[in-house]
Amino acid sequence: MTGPRYTDLAQSLPALVPFVGPEAQERQLNQAFRARLGANESVFGPSPLAIAAMAKAAAQTWMYGDPENYDLRLALAAAEGVSPENIVIGEGIDGLLGYLARLLIGPGDSVVTSAGAYPTFNYHVSGFGGQIHAVPYSGDHEDPGALLAKALETNAKLIYLANPDNPMGSWQSRSTVEKMVRDIPEGCLLILDEAYSQFLAPEDVPAIDPNDPRVIRFRTFSKAYGMAGARVGYGIAAPELITAFNKVRNHFGMARISQAGALAALADQDYLAKIIAHVAQARTHIAEIAQTNALVALPSATNFVTIDCGHDGDFARAVLANLIAAGVFVRMPFVAPQDRCIRVSAGTNGDLDIFAKALPGALSKARADL
Amino acid sequence: MTGPRYTDLAQSLPALVPFVGPEAQERQLNQAFRARLGANESVFGPSPLAIAAMAKAAAQTWMYGDPENYDLRLALAAAEGVSPENIVIGEGIDGLLGYLARLLIGPGDSVVTSAGAYPTFNYHVSGFGGQIHAVPYSGDHEDPGALLAKALETNAKLIYLANPDNPMGSWQSRSTVEKMVRDIPEGCLLILDEAYSQFLAPEDVPAIDPNDPRVIRFRTFSKAYGMAGARVGYGIAAPELITAFNKVRNHFGMARISQAGALAALADQDYLAKIIAHVAQARTHIAEIAQTNALVALPSATNFVTIDCGHDGDFARAVLANLIAAGVFVRMPFVAPQDRCIRVSAGTNGDLDIFAKALPGALSKARADL
Numbered sequence: 001m002t003g004p005r006y007t008d009l010a011q012s013l014p015a016l017v018p019f020v021g022p023e024a025q026e027r028q029l030n031q032a033f034r035a036r037l038g039a040n041e042s043v044f045g046p047s048p049l050a051i052a053a054m055a056k057a058a059a060q061t062w063m064y065g066d067p068e069n070y071d072l073r074l075a076l077a078a079a080e081g082v083s084p085e086n087i088v089i090g091e092g093i094d095g096l097l098g099y100l101a102r103l104l105i106g107p108g109d110s111v112v113t114s115a116g117a118y119p120t121f122n123y124h125v126s127g128f129g130g131q132i133h134a135v136p137y138s139g140d141h142e143d144p145g146a147l148l149a150k151a152l153e154t155n156a157k158l159i160y161l162a163n164p165d166n167p168m169g170s171w172q173s174r175s176t177v178e179k180m181v182r183d184i185p186e187g188c189l190l191i192l193d194e195a196y197s198q199f200l201a202p203e204d205v206p207a208i209d210p211n212d213p214r215v216i217r218f219r220t221f222s223k224a225y226g227m228a229g230a231r232v233g234y235g236i237a238a239p240e241l242i243t244a245f246n247k248v249r250n251h252f253g254m255a256r257i258s259q260a261g262a263l264a265a266l267a268d269q270d271y272l273a274k275i276i277a278h279v280a281q282a283r284t285h286i287a288e289i290a291q292t293n294a295l296v297a298l299p300s301a302t303n304f305v306t307i308d309c310g311h312d313g314d315f316a317r318a319v320l321a322n323l324i325a326a327g328v329f330v331r332m333p334f335v336a337p338q339d340r341c342i343r344v345s346a347g348t349n350g351d352l353d354i355f356a357k358a359l360p361g362a363l364s365k366a367r368a369d370l
Numbered sequence: 371m372t373g374p375r376y377t378d379l380a381q382s383l384p385a386l387v388p389f390v391g392p393e394a395q396e397r398q399l400n401q402a403f404r405a406r407l408g409a410n411e412s413v414f415g416p417s418p419l420a421i422a423a424m425a426k427a428a429a430q431t432w433m434y435g436d437p438e439n440y441d442l443r444l445a446l447a448a449a450e451g452v453s454p455e456n457i458v459i460g461e462g463i464d465g466l467l468g469y470l471a472r473l474l475i476g477p478g479d480s481v482v483t484s485a486g487a488y489p490t491f492n493y494h495v496s497g498f499g500g501q502i503h504a505v506p507y508s509g510d511h512e513d514p515g516a517l518l519a520k521a522l523e524t525n526a527k528l529i530y531l532a533n534p535d536n537p538m539g540s541w542q543s544r545s546t547v548e549k550m551v552r553d554i555p556e557g558c559l560l561i562l563d564e565a566y567s568q569f570l571a572p573e574d575v576p577a578i579d580p581n582d583p584r585v586i587r588f589r590t591f592s593k594a595y596g597m598a599g600a601r602v603g604y605g606i607a608a609p610e611l612i613t614a615f616n617k618v619r620n621h622f623g624m625a626r627i628s629q630a631g632a633l634a635a636l637a638d639q640d641y642l643a644k645i646i647a648h649v650a651q652a653r654t655h656i657a658e659i660a661q662t663n664a665l666v667a668l669p670s671a672t673n674f675v676t677i678d679c680g681h682d683g684d685f686a687r688a689v690l691a692n693l694i695a696a697g698v699f700v701r702m703p704f705v706a707p708q709d710r711c712i713r714v715s716a717g718t719n720g721d722l723d724i725f726a727k728a729l730p731g732a733l734s735k736a737r738a739d740l
Contacts, residue, residue: 001582001583002556002557002583003525003559003583003608003611004473004474004528004557004558004583004584005474006473006474006614007473007474007475007476007479008476009476010472010473010474010614010617010618014617015613015614015616015617015618016616019437019621019622021434021436021437021438021622023436023440024436024438024440029439036433039433039434041432041433042432043432043435044432045429045431045432045433045488046428046429046432050428050429051428051429052428054424054425054428054627055424055425055428055433057599058416058420058424058425058428058627058631059416059421060414060599061416061424061596061597061598061599061600061631062411062412062413062414062415062596062597062598062599063409063411063599063601064409064592064598065601066391066393066394066410067389067392067394068394068395070393071393071477086707088574091461091623092620092622092623093619093621094620094621094622095620095623098620100382103374103376103377103380104374104375104376104377104380105377106377106378106379120621120622120702127617127618150454156496157375158375166705168708177377187372187374187375188371188374189374191374198611207415213371213372213373214371214373214374217647222407222434224596226431226432227431227432228432228433228434228626228628229427229430229431229433229434229435229625229627230429230431230625230626231435231622231624231625233621233728238373240373241373241374242386243385244376246378246385246386247383247384247385247497248380248383248497249489250461250462250464250465250468251389251464252389252391252464252490252601253461253462253464253465253626254601255599255600255627255628255660256598256599256600257424257428257456257599257600257602257625257627258627260623261431263430264715272499288394297421306544309695320411321432343453362718363424
């Protein structure tokens, strides 16, 4: 009596979880975190109008969601100034990255990203047998020139660039990204992960022809809109690529409540503007806390601040472990030399007070172990 | 300036939607359906406790859901009398079928199902290049003996059996399924789709060792629990197979509100019992409407009734089109000879009154065109 016959590829994959969730850490610590500042969620929550729309939709959840996401696609197209044919909606950017990898990547296909960039992208690429070529960050920024050169060298099918970047919070100038698009090698698709784009100054957001077949931009309701748990991401790309998603996506995969919530959140741009202001204040607050502790906060165009702890990765990992033990959920980059930092999401004043109180002890304990 | 380079497999796939949703039909008709009885959703809705839990969770949707689905897995394991290591949770059975196909199926691999069975399963198998071998229904039942023989003949990696069956509403005796499990060919996995299992008499539900490596059972909150729009399905299988899902699944793919809703729904077994009774009444009501119109309602252990319209597929398709035009959303089997039927989901008395009023005209108009 033997088990199922897996594909060779599936057989070869590790059964690892790309991230451990904060709930798993809480179960391990046997206590709830006092401040949840590790996953770049928006502690400020969704728009009250979105909350109301979701609460109202709860009783309607006996119906499947519209598999075409018609209303939301239309609203997003209007908001983004593109056609609905330029929009695909999916179960978060994570889900869409998985579908895209499936459409393009087979065993041995080359993909280029930065060492230490979004691991879930790598998870999906490896999951389809792709070969990841990672180039180093340059001065805590992703390096468009190096990404392009590596793509040319490896005949890559995909380049991944997050702008603004996670985990460093850094960003590229508009002209840099626009030049990068012009220079994409033939047959290569640029994934521009813009999960944090609402935190960029509008004039810093690159202008890209939505019908350009060489680029797909991904955006999300998980960050500025405060709806990470709703799982609503979207891609903006040329209609041919958008249509291709229909070949592989889970058509009835979108939660109906999430569709309703995203639609209401999108309509409440006043609330979004308030959140962006709250996040800017929180970034300043985090930078002040860093400075008080003689640490350097890196500039950020996101809803988090990456703090240089001033030593190596082992030191930062010790600081992180001490913060976690003190009930403060934070995360950190995992590749040197960026792993000298910890990453702290924008929080309420209450959250940041908890962080401010925990940090000095976390640092002194780590220093004592140096 | 060329587009992305798709895999050969992706290039070969049709950009079809497996089902057209009722919302798309409503947009086409430019009117809302008066009765939504086509997707085997539970018009009775979720438990009030689940609705309350989801409404309460709306404000918490700024947090990602727990990627391990820990609480729900634990609760399901207790409810099913298995270990949490036997449970995988995903974005509906649809999502889980996709992951399972990805784990097992590569180009040319054989898969066995019934002609006219669940098309989304075929969509996922074809999407990974699998070769589908379909055997006919026997007397409006899926045919376990024929499925097993075909699996042996084609060296199939997967057999799909829905019990109770969609779209026919028929079911297998407990001993038939248990014998089928004993007879699964070496190296083949039986997918037992039990989306409708709560509508079976408990003594008719087959007993299967959850650690048997040859079977995975799929169940869902979409049908009896009335939460189709929440996208919560689960699989029960041996730990090795359950663990394999972690290699490919969208770890952060579950909506947080859905997790909360499913947990509350599962805890409200009194409500579930009431729904099962409501559905039984509705089935009787649908059968009476069929009889009034000189049609034969097939026996059903599901939340729908399949009605034999007494002629061929063209006739049933005409009846269906007339019902849709009259504002009644219903569907039908799509393979002969089962396509002589239409399929009507359990509705409220109000829904079924609308159906009862529309049916005679739909029939007479179809007869006039014979």
